[in-house]
Amino acid sequence: MGLTLSQAECDKKGPQGTTGDEGGLGLRQAIKLRRERRQRQWRAFRKRRQLKPVADRTAKIGARDVIVFCTLRNERIRLPYFLRYYRDMRVGHFIFVDNDSDDGSREYLMAQPDCSVWTTKASYKAAAFGIDWLNHLLRKYGTGHWTLTVDPDEFFVYPFCDTRPIDALTDWLDTYHLRSFPAMLLDMYPKGPIDAVPYREGQNPFEIASWFDAGNYMISRNRKLQNLWIQGGPRARVFFADDPLSAPSLNKTPLVKWQRGYVFASSTHMILPRGLNMVYDEWGGEKASGCLLHAKFLSPITAKVAEEMVRREHYAGSREYEAYRDRLSSEPDLWTKWSEKYINWRQLEILGLMSKGNWA
Amino acid sequence: MTVGFIMMCHTALDRAAQVARYWATHGAPVVIHVDARVSAEDFGHLGQSLADLDTVSFCKRFKCDWGTWSLVQAAQTGAEQMLARHPEVGHVFLASGSCLPLRPLQELSDYLAARPTTDFIESVTTAEVGWTVGGIDMERFTLRFPFSWKKQRRLFDSYVDFQRRIGFKRKIPGGIVPHLGSQWWCLSRSTLAAILQDPDRPQHDRYFKRVWIPDESYFQSLSRLYSTNIESRSLTLSKFDYQGKPHIFYDDHLQLLRRSDCFVARKIWPKAEKLYATFLSDRPSESLAEPNPSKIDRLFSKAVERRTRGRPGLYMQSRFPRQDHENGKTSAQYSIFQGFSDLFENFEGWLAKYVGARVHGHLFGPERAAFAGGERMFNGCLTDSALLRDYNPRGFLTNLIWNGRGERQCFMFSPRDTQDINWFTATDPNAQISIISGAWAVPLFHAQMDFAEIRREAARLQQIEIEQLNILRSMYVKARVRIWTMAEFIENPMEPLQTIIDEISPRATRRLTEAPQMIELTGFGQFLQNLKNQGMQPRLMGDFPVAGEAVSQPRRRPYLVK
Numbered sequence: 001m002g003l004t005l006s007q008a009e010c011d012k013k014g015p016q017g018t019t020g021d022e023g024g025l026g027l028r029q030a031i032k033l034r035r036e037r038r039q040r041q042w043r044a045f046r047k048r049r050q051l052k053p054v055a056d057r058t059a060k061i062g063a064r065d066v067i068v069f070c071t072l073r074n075e076r077i078r079l080p081y082f083l084r085y086y087r088d089m090r091v092g093h094f095i096f097v098d099n100d101s102d103d104g105s106r107e108y109l110m111a112q113p114d115c116s117v118w119t120t121k122a123s124y125k126a127a128a129f130g131i132d133w134l135n136h137l138l139r140k141y142g143t144g145h146w147t148l149t150v151d152p153d154e155f156f157v158y159p160f161c162d163t164r165p166i167d168a169l170t171d172w173l174d175t176y177h178l179r180s181f182p183a184m185l186l187d188m189y190p191k192g193p194i195d196a197v198p199y200r201e202g203q204n205p206f207e208i209a210s211w212f213d214a215g216n217y218m219i220s221r222n223r224k225l226q227n228l229w230i231q232g233g234p235r236a237r238v239f240f241a242d243d244p245l246s247a248p249s250l251n252k253t254p255l256v257k258w259q260r261g262y263v264f265a266s267s268t269h270m271i272l273p274r275g276l277n278m279v280y281d282e283w284g285g286e287k288a289s290g291c292l293l294h295a296k297f298l299s300p301i302t303a304k305v306a307e308e309m310v311r312r313e314h315y316a317g318s319r320e321y322e323a324y325r326d327r328l329s330s331e332p333d334l335w336t337k338w339s340e341k342y343i344n345w346r347q348l349e350i351l352g353l354m355s356k357g358n359w360a
Numbered sequence: 361m362t363v364g365f366i367m368m369c370h371t372a373l374d375r376a377a378q379v380a381r382y383w384a385t386h387g388a389p390v391v392i393h394v395d396a397r398v399s400a401e402d403f404g405h406l407g408q409s410l411a412d413l414d415t416v417s418f419c420k421r422f423k424c425d426w427g428t429w430s431l432v433q434a435a436q437t438g439a440e441q442m443l444a445r446h447p448e449v450g451h452v453f454l455a456s457g458s459c460l461p462l463r464p465l466q467e468l469s470d471y472l473a474a475r476p477t478t479d480f481i482e483s484v485t486t487a488e489v490g491w492t493v494g495g496i497d498m499e500r501f502t503l504r505f506p507f508s509w510k511k512q513r514r515l516f517d518s519y520v521d522f523q524r525r526i527g528f529k530r531k532i533p534g535g536i537v538p539h540l541g542s543q544w545w546c547l548s549r550s551t552l553a554a555i556l557q558d559p560d561r562p563q564h565d566r567y568f569k570r571v572w573i574p575d576e577s578y579f580q581s582l583s584r585l586y587s588t589n590i591e592s593r594s595l596t597l598s599k600f601d602y603q604g605k606p607h608i609f610y611d612d613h614l615q616l617l618r619r620s621d622c623f624v625a626r627k628i629w630p631k632a633e634k635l636y637a638t639f640l641s642d643r644p645s646e647s648l649a650e651p652n653p654s655k656i657d658r659l660f661s662k663a664v665e666r667r668t669r670g671r672p673g674l675y676m677q678s679r680f681p682r683q684d685h686e687n688g689k690t691s692a693q694y695s696i697f698q699g700f701s702d703l704f705e706n707f708e709g710w711l712a713k714y715v716g717a718r719v720h721g722h723l724f725g726p727e728r729a730a731f732a733g734g735e736r737m738f739n740g741c742l743t744d745s746a747l748l749r750d751y752n753p754r755g756f757l758t759n760l761i762w763n764g765r766g767e768r769q770c771f772m773f774s775p776r777d778t779q780d781i782n783w784f785t786a787t788d789p790n791a792q793i794s795i796i797s798g799a800w801a802v803p804l805f806h807a808q809m810d811f812a813e814i815r816r817e818a819a820r821l822q823q824i825e826i827e828q829l830n831i832l833r834s835m836y837v838k839a840r841v842r843i844w845t846m847a848e849f850i851e852n853p854m855e856p857l858q859t860i861i862d863e864i865s866p867r868a869t870r871r872l873t874e875a876p877q878m879i880e881l882t883g884f885g886q887f888l889q890n891l892k893n894q895g896m897q898p899r900l901m902g903d904f905p906v907a908g909e910a911v912s913q914p915r916r917r918p919y920l921v922k
Contacts, residue, residue: 163612168629175605184677215740215763218752219675228680237743244751251677280680284687286670289678338741352674352762358601358667360659 037272040263044135050122055110058141065092066146066166071130073099075152080202082152090165097133099124124313135263142258146170149254149268157345158290159356181255182279183290187233188212189297189334198299205295211339214351225270227277234334239323288357361450366438369457370395372630373406376457382640386465389415389446393434396421431575453546458627466645468623479551479587482541482594483580500572501538502529533567541580544596554586597622597653599660607660622651689788690761695770699799704876715864717768724777739763753780775800775824786831791839798846798901805887815894847902
């Protein structure tokens with residue numbers, strides 16, 4: 001259906017030369033974007049039949065609860081820490097889409113008092129990499145709530161997250177009538193070969209994958225959807241150095257005060273209506289932002305990549321996984337002597353990866 | 361004598377009840393105004409929770425909207441009730457439901473008892489306030505504002521505009537000098553009574569009803585009529601950001617609040633358990649200190665500055681300025697040297713010796729980014745891959761400067777390198793660009809190549825450098841640019857080098873003692889002539905005679921394009 005938005009459409013040359021689009025939305029483009037949004041809503045609506053509720057505790061959702069939305073497949077070992085991390089943040093409820101796990105993930109989640117679980121055997125890829133499913137559930141259960149859409153290996157960090165629960169942030173965003181909050185994906189990696197240290201259930205993944213790239217991110221503006229397109233980090237420098245255009249996108253807008261009619265357009269990288277992507281300041285100031293610590297490069301990765309290569313259910317012909325497979329066999333070390341060891345959000349803010357904005 | 365509190369509540373009523381209970385049980389009467397929009401159920405619940413306290417009472421309820429007369433009405437009604445019911449009250453303190461007392465009540469009572477006739481109300485003339493919303497200051501007293509600023513902005517603006525055009529002006533009642541200030545005040549009984557019992561009060565009320573944001577001006581202006589002793593400051597610590605929203609206090613502000621010695625703070629996040637638990641616990645009164653909110657002021661003004669100005673030279677997910685709004689295209693000063701590494705042997709090594717800076721090679725070279733010391737990577741995991749660099753050259757440069765904060769970055773440049781950053785660096789005030797034009801010919805002069813190929817390459821490089829120099833001579837240039845022709849430069853290299861180095865490290869007192877080793881140029885004039893003979897016109901080197909040394913010309917000063 002040609003719905004996959006290519007971020008490559010974005011203008012890489014940036015503002016030098018022409019300042020171009022001043023934020024005005026031509027009528028024709030407005031109609032196009034609206035049609036696209038409707039199409040995505042319709043897709044999400046049709047795909048709802050693929051979802052089978054196996055644990056529906058949505059009646060327990062409080063009026064002001066922040067809800068986590070998550071699609072997963074075979075992530076059993078990561079779940080205990082994932083739940084603990086977000087419960088400590090005072091997230092009120094979890095909504096999971098289980099894509100046919102066979103490692104006990106589903107059963108584990110069904111037993112949790114604050115989780116609602118849907119399951120499906122349908123294709124992840126055909127559901128726009130799970131986004132159709134989530135768009136449906138977000139509309140149904142997320143409307144009116146602050147929603148946090150993350151993968152099981154993504155851990156949300158925001159200013160003052162060590163002293164203030166997430167509703168402090170969402171209350172603050174409410175006072176400014178802000179509807180979305182950005183958190184760039186920060187790829188974390190261990191020192192030494194990725195599979196060297198096994199991850200134990202319940203363990204903080206960043207005890208192992210505690211390193212990150214501090215300052216090699218490339219940003220350009222996507223004129224069409226007004227989001228920033230961010231690439232870089234260890235994945236760009238190790239796996240995509242000869243094809244930067246294909247390097248994975250790192251920009252994300254996971255925290256959204258959901259309204260009927262909103263849709264994620266491409267994972268949580270882009271959202272429609274496009275005003276929700278305007279999470280950055282264009283006049284020199286800094287808006288508040290966070291990071292999603294990405295515990296992707298953690299054992300057992302080689303096995304996971306092998307499985308995903310067989311399933312071929314990932315974005316852009318799984319080219320990302322192809323690149324990993326090619327390099328993982330040689331046991332690459334993502335770590336360099338310039339890598340930064342993670343301490344806390346203040347460190348990320350000083351490095352300029354996130355900002356407190358005017359929150360103090 | 362004691363102090364009485366009027367509390368204006370509309371949300372988080374349980375917190376308001378907690379604070380009211382604290383004040384009442386410590387001997388201060390409280391009058392609570394609850395917004396009329398609060399449901400009967402919630403209001404009833406609040407009433408019940410405070411029913412055991414006979415010094416807590418509720419006053420008539422109004423529907424309160426931001427910046428409207430209803431807020432003044434509510435305060436008037438509360439104040440009248442307070443004065444009528446509690447003759448023991450010497451000062452009346454206007455507070456909100458999200459206020460929190462930071463010091464024991466006794467300290468406040470003692471403080472006020474020592475100043476029985478003082479009115480604590482921020483009250484300044486319109487000329488002196490810088491925080492007016494919407495660009496309207498004195499006009500808020502002379503125009504009419506029938507439309508809501510928050511909900512009917514367009515009507516509001518056009519009606520203001522219309523009144524300005526026809527020259528409409530309301531008459532300010534006699535004797536009143538408009539003053540503005542924080543809406544949270546603490547007035548002495550006599551001043552408050554004088555305002556409320558003034559025979560002219562109907563006239564005042566009628567006037568202020570139509571003033572814009574009267575809650576910031578009614579008591580502030582009228583107290584000037586009656587008070588004998590105004591302290592123009594609020595006893596309530598309340599900070600607003602650049603959009604007029606109050607800053608909010610959380611548990612992690614505990615130490616800061618405690619050390620501020622302020623009596624009352626707002627606005628407190630209703631779920632800040634630790635703040636409420638700490639400040640509402642019984643503590644002995646011990647301090648007579650003056651409030652000192654300067655640390656908190658600093659914290660919040662830094663936050664506003666970060667939001668409005670940001671960190672110069674930072675490009676990230678929530679700061680991506682448009683062209684010419686960068687407020688610092690890069691985060692620090694840096695130097696670009698063009699032609700120097702062609703003309704001198706190991707110029708980078710020589711330069712590194714004389715300046716306290718990181719001296720890179722050709723960062724934008726065609727094969728790779730030549731970081732200082734031959735490293736394959738730089739701070740922040742910036743790699744030397746030419747492909748990644750050329751994918752976003754400006755990002756590469758701004759990242760490099762940002763990652764190298766605290767240390768000046770210098771790098772070599774040449775027409776052989778990626779040229780995409782030329783406009784960016786030329787318009788960046790942080791850039792110091794020094795160019796020896798035509799020096800790119802020196803490596804060609806020494807190259808062992810077919811002369812036709814040399815000629816082609818020379819023509820290409822010259823074209824690139826001409827385009828670059830055109831940029832550097834445009835009117836948009838903000839960088840510090842110095843350009844010499846090669847002939848000019850080699851005649852007296854020490855002086856320009858000294859100038860550049862003095863600019864990089866102005867405090868270094870050491871004079872240059874040793875010049876960098878110049879590459880052998882014998883026969884260069886003939887080389888240029890050969891190029892001419894082959895039909896190419898070398899234009900950027902200056903005058904080189906065909907035979908022997910470069911002729912001495914009358915010396916010209918290097919020109920500084922600024």
